[in-house]
Amino acid sequence: MSDETETGGDDGAEEVPAEVRERIESDPFCEKLGIELVDLGPGTATLELTVTEDMLNFHGTPHGGAVYSLADAAFAAASNSHGTTAVALETNMSYLDAVDVGDTLRAEARETHMAGRTAEYQIPVTDDGDRVATFRGRVYRFVD
Numbered sequence: 001m002s003d004e005t006e007t008g009g010d011d012g013a014e015e016v017p018a019e020v021r022e023r024i025e026s027d028p029f030c031e032k033l034g035i036e037l038v039d040l041g042p043g044t045a046t047l048e049l050t051v052t053e054d055m056l057n058f059h060g061t062p063h064g065g066a067v068y069s070l071a072d073a074a075f076a077a078a079s080n081s082h083g084t085t086a087v088a089l090e091t092n093m094s095y096l097d098a099v100d101v102g103d104t105l106r107a108e109a110r111e112t113h114m115a116g117r118t119a120e121y122q123i124p125v126t127d128d129g130d131r132v133a134t135f136r137g138r139v140y141r142f143v144d
Helices: 018-025 028-033 064-080
Strands: 036-041 044-050 086-095 104-115 118-127 130-141
Touching: 018 036, 018 064, 028 064, 036 064, 044 064, 064 086, 064 104, 064 118, 064 130, 104 130
Parallel strands: none
Antiparallel strands: 036 044, 044 104, 086 130, 104 118, 118 130
């Protein structure tokens, strides 16, 4: 059997270890920004962030870094959900639409490819169901 798999979420065969879930839920940076974990499964994570006035940039619009941080947190949660430490190798973000103060953004991370020590994730960020950004990332996994 090959260790290369095409994945897309929970097939019921694996659960997120309790200690991993607790570590992800207690992320201090997410707590500071108000990012909340909504759902966590093997290779998947859904997080939300309500945009506040203290996230505005000098143009008076929500800072792209806030949107990026939400997507990056979902990426980190999904990629570490298997209980194996995973760190980012590369990420990129495409901003598709502006958001406003008061909007609740949702980032849904999904593992799209895993092969040995690396894995790939795609994270659409939506506002009320409309995609406002797409984040893509690859991780290095510290497997034995």
